[in-house]
Amino acid sequence: MIEVENLTKRYGNVTAVDSISFVAKPGQVTGFLGPNGAGKTTTMRILTGFMPPTSGRALVAGHDVFDNSIEVRKRVGYLPENVPLYRDMTALGYLMYIAEIRGLRDRRKKAMEALERVRLADRANSRIRTLSKGMRQRVGLAMALTHDPEVLILDEPTIGLDPFQVLELRDLVKELGRHHTVLFSTHILSEADQVCDNVVIINRGHIIAQGSPVELRSQLERGQPIIVRVNAPIETVLPVVETLPDVARAEATQDGIRVFPASAQIDPRPVIARAVADHGWDLVELRSVAVTLEDIFLEVAGADHSAASDPNPELTEQPLEGEAAHE
Numbered sequence: 001m002i003e004v005e006n007l008t009k010r011y012g013n014v015t016a017v018d019s020i021s022f023v024a025k026p027g028q029v030t031g032f033l034g035p036n037g038a039g040k041t042t043t044m045r046i047l048t049g050f051m052p053p054t055s056g057r058a059l060v061a062g063h064d065v066f067d068n069s070i071e072v073r074k075r076v077g078y079l080p081e082n083v084p085l086y087r088d089m090t091a092l093g094y095l096m097y098i099a100e101i102r103g104l105r106d107r108r109k110k111a112m113e114a115l116e117r118v119r120l121a122d123r124a125n126s127r128i129r130t131l132s133k134g135m136r137q138r139v140g141l142a143m144a145l146t147h148d149p150e151v152l153i154l155d156e157p158t159i160g161l162d163p164f165q166v167l168e169l170r171d172l173v174k175e176l177g178r179h180h181t182v183l184f185s186t187h188i189l190s191e192a193d194q195v196c197d198n199v200v201i202i203n204r205g206h207i208i209a210q211g212s213p214v215e216l217r218s219q220l221e222r223g224q225p226i227i228v229r230v231n232a233p234i235e236t237v238l239p240v241v242e243t244l245p246d247v248a249r250a251e252a253t254q255d256g257i258r259v260f261p262a263s264a265q266i267d268p269r270p271v272i273a274r275a276v277a278d279h280g281w282d283l284v285e286l287r288s289v290a291v292t293l294e295d296i297f298l299e300v301a302g303a304d305h306s307a308a309s310d311p312n313p314e315l316t317e318q319p320l321e322g323e324a325a326h327e
Contacts, residue, residue, distance in 0.1 A: 001026055001181055002047060002151060007056035009042050016042045018205040019056065024198075026150075029177035031196030032185040039205040040185045041081070044155050047183070048078045061150045061181075077144030077180075081156040083137060087129035091115060091139050094128060095146055102147050114142035118172060134165030141172070151181045158191060170195050225289045228272055229256035231282035240279065246271045256285060 002024035009017040017039040024030035032040050045051045047060055049069040058065045061075035086094055095111035104110050115121045118138040128136060137157060144152060154173065158166045173195055176182055186192055192199050193213050201209040209216060230237045234252045241250045241257055246268035250259045261268050269286055276283045 001059075001061065002030075002183060003057075003059040004043075004047075005057045007043065007046065007058055008054045009039075009046060009051075010054045016205055017046075017053075020202065020205075020207045022200045022207060022210055024151075024181050024183050026181045027178060028197040029173060029182040029184050029195055031192035031199040032183055032202065033187070033189070033192045033199055034202040035187055038187075038202045040187075040202060041155060043202075044078075044153050044183070044185060047072075048076055048153055049073050074147070075150045077147070077149040077152045079140050079144045079152070079154045079157055081159060083140030083143075085128050085136060085139060085143075088127060090125050090127055091120060091131070091142070092124040094139065095142055098143050098146050104147060110146055110148075111142075114145045117145055117176075118142045119168075132165070134161050134168065137161060137165070137169060138172070141169075145176075149180065151183070152176060153183045153185075155185045156187070157184070158186070158188070166191075224261075226259040226261070226269060226272065227253075227256050227285060227287050227289060228259055228276075229283075229285035230276055231284055232279075237276075237281065240275055241272060244268065244271050244275055258289075 002022075004023070005021050006019045007017055007021070008015065008019050020039070020043065022030075032043070034040050042051075046053050047058055047065060049065055049072045052066055060072045063071040063075070065072050086097075089097065092108070092111050092115065095114055096107045099107035099110045112121060112124065115124050118141050120135060120138050120142065123131060123135060128139060131139065141154075141157065144154075157173070158169050161169060170191065173182065173184060177195075177197065184192075184196060196213065198212050199210065199216065200207055228237070228241060228250075234257060238250060238252055238257055241247060241259060246262050246266045248260045248262045250257050252258075259268060259272065269288075273283060273286060
């Protein structure tokens with residue numbers, strides 16, 4: 001489990017992460033979603049013990065990342081955005097080397113088990129430089145799995161992969177989520193929707209929404225337009241729908257009649273259904289306009305941007321000295 005409470009990281013006068021709190025539960029994939037420079041990589045560096053926070057608290061597998069950094073590192077598998085691979089080593093040789101660094105026994109067995117988990121055992125003796133980008137990414141994931149950690153932290157693992165490789169890696173992450181606590185960073189909205197059990201949305205260093213994709217959609221769908229299709233002429237149905245008490249307005253579209261609720265707390269579908277039945281029409285379709293995770297992000301990020309009283313154009317992830325920024 002990962003527990004983050006009021007975590008803050010400042011670089012000089014710039015606050016990259018500002019008092020964020022969230023929980024990533026065991027047996028689930030928690031998506032860490034946000035645009036470039038939102039604070040994702042900084043947070044992950046703190047959670048892996050790579051850098052200390054300015055203030056706040058973070059527990060990984062029950063250990064404080066500041067007070068017990070070594071214990072945290074024993075229990076975390078980390079896949080950075082740019083995977084550090086020795087390209088002239090074989091996949092097996094590289095993982096055995098990682099196992100040796102970690103002080104593991106039965107290094108060959110541990111390395112082969114990790115390759116099997118990422119479905120790469122048949123390329124164990126291939127040099128890493130001969131592998132495709134997707135396969136190299138899986139070697140990196142095997143590296144994170146070598147010591148069978150309780151927690152997996154994956155930073156933008158699908159960046160640069162082709163569509164088929166992306167699908168393979170997503171399936172693999174979902175499978176790993178059943179056995180580990182997985183924190184999965186991405187700025188690709190559809191990816192978080194397909195892979196994650198829960199989503200934490202971060203923007204400008206602040207968490208602006210969190211919950212399951214279904215919960216977030218449900219919250220945003222309140223007050224969303226309704227599509228109505230009836231087996232009757234639109235010009236006959238539209239005036240009836242427009243006069244219903246729970247309806248603010250209605251308009252004809254190619255999909256049917258688009259109905260706007262009188263308020264966000266009102267669902268006009270029951271009163272629309274009764275009106276259609278009372279007029280003897282056949283109801284073909286009555287549904288809320290579909291809300292995607294992209295809609296949710298644009299809604300909450302837009303509100304967050306509007307609420308910012310003093311936007312700071314320098315609020316971006318700060319690289320360490322001599323290191324290129326990950327985001």
